[in-house]
Amino acid sequence: MVEIVRSSDLVLVGFLQSLLENANIPVLVADNHMSALEGMIGAFPRRILVPEDHAAQACRLIVDAGLEAELRHG
Template structure:
């Protein structure tokens, strides 16, 4: 699994998860519950992980909807 996005914005995480799932890209959201428990300090951001063989497609899709700045470096 490859981390492609890390954020404390749970709305953004939910949107991106839905976007990727609708494109049939397997998604794992890690640390979602820790991020929700302590959102103000930002110490535990949620992370979107996808299989390595889907990473390029996921990155392209996220960029196409205008959230390319949220992507982690490859």
């Protein structure tokens, strides 16, 4: 699994998860429980992970959605 997005924005994370799942890309949203423990103040961002063999397609979808700035590079 590779991390493609890290964000504290719950709406963005939900949107990206839905976008990727609708394209049949397996998605794991990591750190959901840690975020709940810290009281939802945004101190611990959630990470969107996809299988390495789906990463390029997932990134293309995110770019096409106009959210290129959210991608983790490097």
